[in-house]
Amino acid sequence: MRLSSLTDYAVVLLSAAARHCGGLARMNATRLAEETGVPLPTAQKLVSRLAAAGLIDSTRGTGGGIRLSRPPATITLADIIEAVEGPIAMTACVDAGHHDCGIAGNCRVKPHWNAVNRAVRGALAGVTLATLAAEAAAPEMMKVEA
Amino acid sequence: MRLSSLTDYAVVLLSAAARHCGGLARMNATRLAEETGVPLPTAQKLVSRLAAAGLIDSTRGTGGGIRLSRPPATITLADIIEAVEGPIAMTACVDAGHHDCGIAGNCRVKPHWNAVNRAVRGALAGVTLATLAAEAAAPEMMKVEA
DNA sequence: GGCAATCGGAACGAATCGGTCTGATTTGAG
DNA sequence: CTCAAATCAGACCGATTCGTTCCGATTGCC
Numbered sequence: 299m300r301l302s303s304l305t306d307y308a309v310v311l312l313s314a315a316a317r318h319c320g321g322l323a324r325m326n327a328t329r330l331a332e333e334t335g336v337p338l339p340t341a342q343k344l345v346s347r348l349a350a351a352g353l354i355d356s357t358r359g360t361g362g363g364i365r366l367s368r369p370p371a372t373i374t375l376a377d378i379i380e381a382v383e384g385p386i387a388m389t390a391c392v393d394a395g396h397h398d399c400g401i402a403g404n405c406r407v408k409p410h411w412n413a414v415n416r417a418v419r420g421a422l423a424g425v426t427l428a429t430l431a432a433e434a435a436a437p438e439m440m441k442v443e444a
Numbered sequence: 445m446r447l448s449s450l451t452d453y454a455v456v457l458l459s460a461a462a463r464h465c466g467g468l469a470r471m472n473a474t475r476l477a478e479e480t481g482v483p484l485p486t487a488q489k490l491v492s493r494l495a496a497a498g499l500i501d502s503t504r505g506t507g508g509g510i511r512l513s514r515p516p517a518t519i520t521l522a523d524i525i526e527a528v529e530g531p532i533a534m535t536a537c538v539d540a541g542h543h544d545c546g547i548a549g550n551c552r553v554k555p556h557w558n559a560v561n562r563a564v565r566g567a568l569a570g571v572t573l574a575t576l577a578a579e580a581a582a583p584e585m586m587k588v589e590a
Numbered sequence: 591g592g593c594a595a596t597c598g599g600a601a602c603g604a605a606t607c608g609g610t611c612t613g614a615t616t617t618g619a620g
Numbered sequence: 621c622t623c624a625a626a627t628c629a630g631a632c633c634g635a636t637t638c639g640t641t642c643c644g645a646t647t648g649c650c
Contacts, residue, residue, distance in 0.1 A: 299447050299525050299532045302607070306535050313553050326627070335551075339610055346629055359616030360626045375560065379445050386445045389452045405481075407459050410576050414521065417570065421563040430556050448638070472596070485641055492598055505647030506595050 305382045307336045308344045309430060312353070312378060316370040316431040326363040344382065351381030370431055376422040386422070388415050451528045453482045454490045455576060458499070458524060462516040462577040472509040490528065497527030516577055522568040532568070534561050 314334050315325050331341040345364055349356040353373060356364045366373070380386055391408050392415050460480050461471055477487040491510055495502040499519060502510045512519070526532055533539035537554050538561050 299451075299529050299534075300536075300539075301445055301534050303536065304608070305445075306537075310551060310553050317552075328627085337609075340608075342628070343609085343630095349628080356628060357616085358614090358626085358628050360618055360624095362616075362627050364628090383445050388445075388447050390446075390449065391452075405456060406463075406579065407456050407576055410571075410578075414568070414571055417567040418564055421567045422560070424563065425556075425560055430553055432556075433552065450639075474596085483640080486639080488597070489599095489640085495597085502597065503647085504595085504597050504645090506593095506649055508596055508647070510597090 301379060302383055304340070304344065305379055307334075307340060308348060308378055308382045309375070309427075310334050311336060311341060311344055312348070312366070312373070312427055313431040315354070315364070315366055316427055324357070324363040324365050330364075348378075348381050351377075353377060353381055370427040373427040374423045375425040375427075375430070376419055378427070379422060386415065386419050388418060447525060448529055450486070450490060451525055453480075453486060454494060454524055454528045455521070455573075456480050457482060457487060457490060458494070458512070458519070458573055459577040461500070461510070461512055462573055470503070470509040470511050476510075494524075494527050497523070499523060499527055516573040519573040520569045521571040521573075521576070522565055524573070525568060532561065532565050534564060 311330050311334060314330055318325060327341045327345045328338060330336070330345075331338040334341075336344075345354065345356060348354045349364065352367060354364045355367045356362070376386060389411050391405070392411050457476050457480060460476055464471060473487045473491045474484060476482070476491075477484040480487075482490075491500065491502060494500045495510065498513060500510045501513045502508070522532065531539060535557050537551070538557050
């Protein structure tokens with residue numbers, strides 16, 4: 299129940315991009331890496347995936363770079379996670395294409411997984427990049443959940 | 445963003461246990477494995493973890509077995525996930541004891557992760573074992589989210 | 591006191607994830 | 621028009637984690 303560190307990096311990179319003129323200015327992966335501390339090769343890899351998912355527009359060549367393809371308020375955490383890790387499927391049952399579950403017919407829990415899936419995805423879709431890029435959080439958010 | 449297959453198995457096992465006399469009758473790992481299709485060694489391992497987490501009471505020796513330590517309605521999906529996978533921490537930042545994040549001070553996203561964490565955990569805590577063990581789901585729940 | 595059955599922990603193998611390197615493509619200057 | 625610099629894009633390799641399997645410790649019955 300932990301999202302990969304690549305996803306964490308992706309959020310950091312996108313937040314940094316969003317903070318620069320609201321993401322309208324053209325950035326490149328190298329500068330984003332320097333600014334955030336994310337290793338450059340990793341940042342390049344993430345840029346590729348995010349571009350493939352349509353979250354950012356990338357332009358090659360000298361003077362090229364990347365840019366958010368949508369306003370930060372319309373990019374949700376669920377979008378970012380799906381772009382980096384693939385579809386949000388809590389169990390293999392839910393993921394289309396994986397029907398090799400040994401339990402199969404006996405599994406009486408399977409019908410409930412989709413509801414769980416939607417609940418989690420809904421929670422993630424409620425967080426936008428605009429929120430994540432905000433400078434300071436409310437004090438209550440600073441408290442570490444023990 | 446997918447919970448491990450062990451967690452999936454744990455939910456199946458606990459649901460099966462809950463269905464037998466509301467979990468009051470004493471079951472053993474072998475029978476649960478036969479009934480659900482979960483491999484026996486895996487079921488045994490899960491029983492150990494669930495017992496260590498206090499979700500079930502286990503008794504060794506001939507005629508021993510396991511039993512839910514609480515009513516199914518008071519056991520949430522979040523409890524099961526934490527028992528099998530450990531604390532629900534979406535990022536390494538949130539998990540206490542892991543402070544080796546290379547970004548550290550520069551990371552302006554970190555304050556927001558706890559809020560995300562609580563949102564996801566809240567969604568999981570809203571699903572109880574009693575719900576998961578119910579025989580049939582509403583028709584809308586059967587629809588696969590493409 | 592011996593035996594059988596059960597849970598509990600430790601070791602092995604496999605798969606996925608993260609990081610690095612090299613190549614293809616485009617723009618700008620000369 | 622040609623060359624060169626800069627950028628994104630894809631392929632390879634090592635490392636960590638996950639899942640499985642096997643063996644030992646403990647308990648109750650005979």
